[in-house]
Amino acid sequence: MRPPFPSFVVTVLVAALGLFACEPKPDGDLLIAEGEHIDIYYEEAFDLCEGTIAASDRGIEFVAAQLGLDTADFEHLRYMWLSRARLDEKRTSSTENAAGWASGRTSYGGYAFFSHEITHSIAFERDDNSLPFLREGLATAFDEPINGDGDNDGRLAPPGDPRPEFMSRNDEFSYDVAAGFVAYLLSRHGQERFWELYESVHSGSTESRLRRRFAAIYGLDLDAAVDDYLLGECPEDALPIPLPRSCGAEELPWRTDGTWIYSKVVDCEDEEVAGGINTTDPTETLFEATVTVEVPQAGLYSFEHIRTGGFAILYRCGGCPWLNQYYFPGEVRLAAGRHSLRLQSWQPQVNTVSLARIGD
Numbered sequence: 001m002r003p004p005f006p007s008f009v010v011t012v013l014v015a016a017l018g019l020f021a022c023e024p025k026p027d028g029d030l031l032i033a034e035g036e037h038i039d040i041y042y043e044e045a046f047d048l049c050e051g052t053i054a055a056s057d058r059g060i061e062f063v064a065a066q067l068g069l070d071t072a073d074f075e076h077l078r079y080m081w082l083s084r085a086r087l088d089e090k091r092t093s094s095t096e097n098a099a100g101w102a103s104g105r106t107s108y109g110g111y112a113f114f115s116h117e118i119t120h121s122i123a124f125e126r127d128d129n130s131l132p133f134l135r136e137g138l139a140t141a142f143d144e145p146i147n148g149d150g151d152n153d154g155r156l157a158p159p160g161d162p163r164p165e166f167m168s169r170n171d172e173f174s175y176d177v178a179a180g181f182v183a184y185l186l187s188r189h190g191q192e193r194f195w196e197l198y199e200s201v202h203s204g205s206t207e208s209r210l211r212r213r214f215a216a217i218y219g220l221d222l223d224a225a226v227d228d229y230l231l232g233e234c235p236e237d238a239l240p241i242p243l244p245r246s247c248g249a250e251e252l253p254w255r256t257d258g259t260w261i262y263s264k265v266v267d268c269e270d271e272e273v274a275g276g277i278n279t280t281d282p283t284e285t286l287f288e289a290t291v292t293v294e295v296p297q298a299g300l301y302s303f304e305h306i307r308t309g310g311f312a313i314l315y316r317c318g319g320c321p322w323l324n325q326y327y328f329p330g331e332v333r334l335a336a337g338r339h340s341l342r343l344q345s346w347q348p349q350v351n352t353v354s355l356a357r358i359g360d
């Protein structure tokens with residue numbers, strides 16, 4: 001069955017803009033849900049799911065911690081969840097084709113899911129005008145697919161050579177290629193050196209500056225790093241960053257009979273469910289429940305999803321994130337360790353997911 005919205009990843013059309021000097025003011029007729037780190041402004045006709053604010057605050061802390069940032073130092077963030085017509089009114093020439101955008105500490109989008117833009121706002125704490133390749137690569141590296149059609153069992157971003165993209169403008173490069181290489185830099189060399197690079201090359205910097213700064217910070221020629229990245233090998237000392245927000249969800253234990261079963265009515269009214277109902281555009285309605293599971297032993301697993309609708313997406317929360325895959329139901333080969341499971345729906349749905357080891 002095809003979902004009632006297109007099967008693509010929302011990050012393809014998003015842009016980051018840290019260039020505005022003053023914060024835009026929200027419109028007075030919007031509803032506000034207040035969180036510890038972020039407030040969500042949304043239209044009266046929309047239904048913000050019960051768990052969205054809590055999940056957003058947890059997600060901000062989870063991403064910040066991986067990037068070595070302390071949320072206590074953060075500016076309070078604001079997300080504007082708006083109808084397409086209202087987003088169109090807010091656009092400027094630089095956000096003409098974007099599905100969402102971040103402008104300083106305020107970001108905009110048509111989904112109640114907005115992790116990409118929030119990652120931009122988090123990164124603005126360090127620098128608001130970094131090289132577009134690094135800026136979009138970072139935001140996309142923490143993204144997760146917003147839906148799946150069951151046919152896609154592969155990695156979202158097969159490694160591609162990032163070199164032709166380094167100096168491209170915002171809308172002229174593959175965010176997935178950038179995300180792959182940024183994820184590699186974070187996982188292989190840690191967040192401190194990444195921030196140093198992030199803060200020292202900007203929109204308008206030359207490629208020769210990028211190469212010089214990279215060599216000085218990493219003690220490594222940029223081409224050598226790209227060559228190592230393109231090998232697609234996972235060294236044992238890789239850091240498990242960046243991991244998407246779902247990896248910070250609560251763990252559900254295995255049953256004593258050796259199976260793992262998660263039964264859930266995914267309903268926007270449930271306080272464990274995050275997302276929202278966009279009443280002006282059903283294609284932008286989506287909500288999800290997320291848990292994590294510790295896979296005890298590597299091997300072949302049967303990953304089943306019995307449901308009245310919606311998607312189940314499994315992701316490895318460890319290893320070398322730049323090589324990790326998303327798994328959809330079927331027979332899947334899993335590594336030992338933590339995985340996240342996201343159940344996504346667009347109306348209240350009954351779901352049962354099971355995992356059972358069926359071979360080596």
Ligand SMILES: [Zn+2]
Nearest residue numbers: 014015016139
């Ligand atoms: Zn972006």
